[in-house]
Amino acid sequence: MTFEQRVQDRTAVIGVVGLGYVGIPIALGFSAAGFQVLGLDIDADRVAGLNAGKSLMRHVPDEQITAMLARGFEATTDPARIAEADALIICVPTPLDSHREPDLSFVTGTMDALAPHLRTGQLLSLESTTWPGTTEEVLRPYIERAGLTMGEDFYLVYSPEREDPGNPDYTTNTIPKIVGGTTPACLAAGLALYGTAVEQVVPVSSTAAAEMVKLLENIHRSVNIGLVNEMKVVAERMDLDIFEVIDAAATKPFGFTAYYPGPGIGGHCIPIDPFYLTWKAREYGLHTRFIELAGEVNAAMPDYVIDRLFRALNTRGKAIKGAKVLALGIAYKRNVEDMRESPAVLVMERLRDLGADLSYSDPHVPRFPRMRKHRFEMTSTPVTPETLAAQDAVILLTDHDDFDYAMIGQHAPLIIDTRGKFRDGGDTVVRA
Amino acid sequence: MTFEQRVQDRTAVIGVVGLGYVGIPIALGFSAAGFQVLGLDIDADRVAGLNAGKSLMRHVPDEQITAMLARGFEATTDPARIAEADALIICVPTPLDSHREPDLSFVTGTMDALAPHLRTGQLLSLESTTWPGTTEEVLRPYIERAGLTMGEDFYLVYSPEREDPGNPDYTTNTIPKIVGGTTPACLAAGLALYGTAVEQVVPVSSTAAAEMVKLLENIHRSVNIGLVNEMKVVAERMDLDIFEVIDAAATKPFGFTAYYPGPGIGGHCIPIDPFYLTWKAREYGLHTRFIELAGEVNAAMPDYVIDRLFRALNTRGKAIKGAKVLALGIAYKRNVEDMRESPAVLVMERLRDLGADLSYSDPHVPRFPRMRKHRFEMTSTPVTPETLAAQDAVILLTDHDDFDYAMIGQHAPLIIDTRGKFRDGGDTVVRA
Numbered sequence: 001m002t003f004e005q006r007v008q009d010r011t012a013v014i015g016v017v018g019l020g021y022v023g024i025p026i027a028l029g030f031s032a033a034g035f036q037v038l039g040l041d042i043d044a045d046r047v048a049g050l051n052a053g054k055s056l057m058r059h060v061p062d063e064q065i066t067a068m069l070a071r072g073f074e075a076t077t078d079p080a081r082i083a084e085a086d087a088l089i090i091c092v093p094t095p096l097d098s099h100r101e102p103d104l105s106f107v108t109g110t111m112d113a114l115a116p117h118l119r120t121g122q123l124l125s126l127e128s129t130t131w132p133g134t135t136e137e138v139l140r141p142y143i144e145r146a147g148l149t150m151g152e153d154f155y156l157v158y159s160p161e162r163e164d165p166g167n168p169d170y171t172t173n174t175i176p177k178i179v180g181g182t183t184p185a186c187l188a189a190g191l192a193l194y195g196t197a198v199e200q201v202v203p204v205s206s207t208a209a210a211e212m213v214k215l216l217e218n219i220h221r222s223v224n225i226g227l228v229n230e231m232k233v234v235a236e237r238m239d240l241d242i243f244e245v246i247d248a249a250a251t252k253p254f255g256f257t258a259y260y261p262g263p264g265i266g267g268h269c270i271p272i273d274p275f276y277l278t279w280k281a282r283e284y285g286l287h288t289r290f291i292e293l294a295g296e297v298n299a300a301m302p303d304y305v306i307d308r309l310f311r312a313l314n315t316r317g318k319a320i321k322g323a324k325v326l327a328l329g330i331a332y333k334r335n336v337e338d339m340r341e342s343p344a345v346l347v348m349e350r351l352r353d354l355g356a357d358l359s360y361s362d363p364h365v366p367r368f369p370r371m372r373k374h375r376f377e378m379t380s381t382p383v384t385p386e387t388l389a390a391q392d393a394v395i396l397l398t399d400h401d402d403f404d405y406a407m408i409g410q411h412a413p414l415i416i417d418t419r420g421k422f423r424d425g426g427d428t429v430v431r432a
Numbered sequence: 433m434t435f436e437q438r439v440q441d442r443t444a445v446i447g448v449v450g451l452g453y454v455g456i457p458i459a460l461g462f463s464a465a466g467f468q469v470l471g472l473d474i475d476a477d478r479v480a481g482l483n484a485g486k487s488l489m490r491h492v493p494d495e496q497i498t499a500m501l502a503r504g505f506e507a508t509t510d511p512a513r514i515a516e517a518d519a520l521i522i523c524v525p526t527p528l529d530s531h532r533e534p535d536l537s538f539v540t541g542t543m544d545a546l547a548p549h550l551r552t553g554q555l556l557s558l559e560s561t562t563w564p565g566t567t568e569e570v571l572r573p574y575i576e577r578a579g580l581t582m583g584e585d586f587y588l589v590y591s592p593e594r595e596d597p598g599n600p601d602y603t604t605n606t607i608p609k610i611v612g613g614t615t616p617a618c619l620a621a622g623l624a625l626y627g628t629a630v631e632q633v634v635p636v637s638s639t640a641a642a643e644m645v646k647l648l649e650n651i652h653r654s655v656n657i658g659l660v661n662e663m664k665v666v667a668e669r670m671d672l673d674i675f676e677v678i679d680a681a682a683t684k685p686f687g688f689t690a691y692y693p694g695p696g697i698g699g700h701c702i703p704i705d706p707f708y709l710t711w712k713a714r715e716y717g718l719h720t721r722f723i724e725l726a727g728e729v730n731a732a733m734p735d736y737v738i739d740r741l742f743r744a745l746n747t748r749g750k751a752i753k754g755a756k757v758l759a760l761g762i763a764y765k766r767n768v769e770d771m772r773e774s775p776a777v778l779v780m781e782r783l784r785d786l787g788a789d790l791s792y793s794d795p796h797v798p799r800f801p802r803m804r805k806h807r808f809e810m811t812s813t814p815v816t817p818e819t820l821a822a823q824d825a826v827i828l829l830t831d832h833d834d835f836d837y838a839m840i841g842q843h844a845p846l847i848i849d850t851r852g853k854f855r856d857g858g859d860t861v862v863r864a
Contacts, residue, residue, distance in 0.1 A: 164687070204680050209676055217688045227655050231648060239640075240641055248610050249652070277666065290662050
């Protein structure tokens, strides 16, 4: 029986490697499509939690995990069990190292663990964002070293994740899925597989093209956010309200798309992915100047926020040292609890270093989580008229819908507003 | 009777100053809304042509001009007649000088000519794209020197044009119109005026905000085109098809907007307007780095096209000198005849300088027009199998719909394709 037949009659077992923000939604999708799903992760706590029906992610309710368990889902830490799977979908992180270069160690670590267990008839799909060429140059040799023939007894594809946690309009199965294959047979197998779980599959001519698609999407966002951050600084110096300007420009029904400035960029994609292309382009003697500029401008935003605070406090004869400062919203974007690469944390660290009497409030982050590079022993402060009135300054960093902006505007003596939520605040509101 | 009453009952006379790509559509709009329109231009030939019912612009049929004449429209070169008008709408060019700095001479020349004829009860609206502050710093003093009181017996507004000639989906009256006023009364008068001719008016808090809106729109385009031009160069070096990558990325239903690369940027807005902000920002000690980078990358594209041609001919053992080269499409964008700032002209000049045996074909440009900075004594060559086969290379610069791409692909021995129209051309197609 061919791979595609096993997919069609749902006897194929879907292995998902890496059970995080990307892996869990894809596992849920294939489970809902009628497949038995086997999840693999190196984190034993996460595996145990999932097997006990715990989602570990706010935007995925536990009921979805228990329903998937009822349909035969199982999580394991044992890579040998991957031999049971027909499809291996790799959803592991691809971060940057401390020199801002690609860190593929999660991908190669995964491949090292899986390699002894690869077998005839399997399909392997990488979903992690990475530089064009990764699938061919890094993954393909693993398959070939295992003695498997590409496109004949093994299929290799690249299909970038496009998850957007918290987006109310789109879910994994309604977001079109790009697929590139190492051979035409690989591509066909990949399309057959993903076609069972997502409404629209989009074939491209190679795995490298698919890798570039994902990078272009995130480079586009990084550069557009960089641009409005630069425009924000210019507008503020000219005494113009950049949010008013952007909203008015957005009334143009063609040729303009609104992006909004903020205290920097966060999340696991936009601050990181573009530099995968930067790194690869150097191999060709090329510089990705827009990526570098966007990175530079966006990375300067936390200091810009601090500078705006410093000047506003200074006008009142106060230093940052000893000032009571409340950070409002510390997740990396609106209405989520995700803290990865949140620029709010960078602002908080600067405030701590400068000696501020710092607290934070975030309805989605009741306790400051353990992070690889950042450490705060803090819990979320309730936002009340009293706590607001007791501050020297309040910095709005992430504009969750749950905040009562009218109440905040009424009681905070000074608001540093990085999100344009306070439009006519008079002297107590400073844009940053 | 107040200005707004005269607008409401259509007894107001609308004066339009500058009868070109912007002025004519706005004159047509107010005429259609029931106003008598008086047009002023310094070009006597244009004025005579309009009074004789000649449109002078391909996308505006003569019948629209004759219909407007029948409704009382008249064109004149006499600035004294502007005293007859209640509204003065300034639609003159704002180019860059040879040092890439704002050239406001058309605006100040207009104001010098109008100043002696300004009177109580008039509204003056500037539509020309310009740096934030122009209306307040440059125009307002003219009004005040004339002894008129802003917001009481004279109204001053800025309302940027958003014309997009050749756009089949939107016309002057369906594109929302931004209005900023020098005083609240000025804004109210401006909204009343434009509200009669366009479906949606969008008030902003100041003339400077309105000026910034228009710049942001065009900066956004310039930067996004610059980004894809940079990505094109990277993709081509990696043997990826940037057009395939962009089209695939565009299947993402959020967070991505497709912009396409090309041989540079043209038209009267995108290559010019952003530098108005660059110039003004220097006054504040600020550098507009995205604007500069986009300008640099986009300006490098004609040379990039030449380099791609040089390498493709070189592979065939040929030099550019003496090679027969046909430029396909020389207007600045698809399906229009507009040649302003067309990058195709820059490519043609380089080819001429390098000694190519050059010809061009453009169904919208039968004869190379007189241009301020460029001169070619050429007429459009018909595109036939014979003329194509006789070329050493054909360069697709502007992808008009009228071209028969299948026929071109079949007969041209070498195609340098800057528009991604030839996707699977094999050895005869080179992307540029």
